[in-house]
Amino acid sequence: MKKEEIGFGYKKPEKQCTDKHCPFHSNFGIRGRIFIGTVSNDKLRLSPTVEWERSIFVPKYERFKKGRTRVKAHNPPCIDARLGDRVRIAECRPISKTKNFVIIEKLSD
């Protein structure tokens, strides 16, 4: 079975691939939360680290401090994000022990 859209209106990458964890070219669905982050480590081609900044509330000082969230995300061959790329990632079912996000879009800026 082949799907044309993954929903949410994200555009399909131009390249094709046969990755079974690709949300565009296989039956792999996304669900849950969506974030925008930067690829901070691409040594593992298929599982780069994506991180983004967020504010963490510190009750003792009643102020926010800067924090960073870092997750591993799956990098389908048709998207092929590299170090420093801004990407949109979506939550999905766990692909491995530490990987439950998949890159769905490379953002140009």
Ligand SMILES: [Zn+2]
């Ligand atoms: Zn693909």
